[in-house]
Amino acid sequence: MTIQAVIFDIGNVLIEWQPERFYDAKIGIERRRAMFEAVDLHAMNDRVDQGEHFTDTIYTTAEDYPEWRDEIRMWHDHWIEMASPMIDHSVRLMRALRSKGMPVFALTNFGAESFEYAATKYPFLGEFDRRYISGHMKVTKPDPQIYQMVEEDCGIAPGRLLFTDDRLENINAANARGWQTHWFDGATGWGKALKLHGLLSASEVE
Missing domain, CATH: 1.10.150 (DNA polymerase; domain 1)
Incomplete structure (x- = not known):
């Protein structure tokens, strides 16, 4: 899909x-x-x-x-x-996706005020096409409600969403809703997954 x-x-x-x-x-x-x-x-x-x-x-x-x-x-x-340092390789992957016109969202367990503070230190946090911040949504992963809220807001079918997270329970909850997923264990593996999905080239995932 x-x-x-x-x-x-x-x-x-x-x-x-x-x-x-x-x-x-x-x-x-x-x-x-x-x-x-x-x-x-x-x-x-x-x-x-x-x-x-x-x-x-x-x-x-x-x-x-x-x-x-x-x-x-x-x-x-x-x-x-x-909350440091920034994971440079992951940020490069995010920006590579956006440069090719792929919408990129954030879905994170993060306080409302702490996220706004982080955004002043990490400018890339303002580059997402949509940001789903648990502190604003009043619900955290892996509660199924937060995934449903994302689906309803973006209007994209679950099977057409690709989600990465370092916590397996959050990945499992997304899988249960039909999302495509990658359990993050490093930017190199995530880059390979993006290449396998045909979203980035070999040079773009380095």
């Missing part, structure tokens, strides 16, 4: 997202492990992705755990350092 739009996840597809790595560098591995055992920081971040306010959610969590207050606030105050 002919692809009519390519959909990119962002975290660990276009921008690296490794909070543990950030904290290991800032406070050391042992202290980071202790903090992540005491505080479910990923659950905190999920709330932001589901539409809660970026600053309020993190700062309130920090006050709930005074022994980790400063470290938790780093999730907000040093957020752009966690």
